[in-house]
């Protein structure tokens with residue numbers, strides 16, 4: 001077994017659903033602030049690890065009944081504890097093999113974060129961006145979260161996903177489902193990851209953040225019962241939940 005296989009096997013044994021590796025060269029051209037070597041200058045490989053959502057905990061969220069299952073198991077616990085725990089143990093394993101390794105927390109995202117776990121997932125061949133700004137995978141569609149591990153080990157790279165996973169211009173279920181009208185139907189943002197073109201909707205992050213936190217205009221459109229059950233920090237997720245993609249669908 002190669003070191004790469006050992007790392008992937010460990011992550012899967014610890015509960016990961018997907019693991020991929022990007023060589024550091026795939027981050028050439030990334031904004032300086034977001035380059036992995038800004039965090040760990042000796043980084044040679046960047047590992048992306050994903051854990052899927054349970055479909056069952058998305059049901060009460062989708063039906064606007066109760067947000068605690070998604071808020072806890074789909075967001076807080078999944079990001080803050082489970083994914084970070086897997087990344088920590090993978091990092092300990094790599095350091096035991098002699099490689100300096102830095103896990104990057106799953107819940108860190110947005111302007112203040114030095115790494116985008118979603119961009120890493122794309123660079124590592126785990127995911128591809130969809131119109132809603134989320135990273136999608138062939139198996140679970142939009143329904144997983146990610147964590148990142150930076151290491152000085154030179155691991156074997158995974159190929160990036162070539163096929164589009166989103167039905168751009170034909171679907172827009174994420175746009176229709178967004179209670180805050182935060183996802184543009186018409187305006188796109190474009191850039192490249194490792195030379196691969198990326199296109200996604202222009203997202204009003206202010207509207208999304210306000211709605212995601214259980215406050216603001218988005219929630220005024222929702223019936224009174226929801227105001228009671230969707231408390232502050234409600235973690236909306238309607239774009240993720242309504243995206244129909246992914247082959248994995250328990251009955």
Ligand code: SF4
Nearest residue numbers: 178208236237238239
């Ligand atoms: S999380 Fe909610 S408010 Fe934010 S973009 Fe998705 S659907 Fe819209």
Ligand code: SF4
Nearest residue numbers: 130166171172174243
């Ligand atoms: S809901 Fe449709 S348009 Fe939105 S990301 Fe999913 S496949 Fe793409």
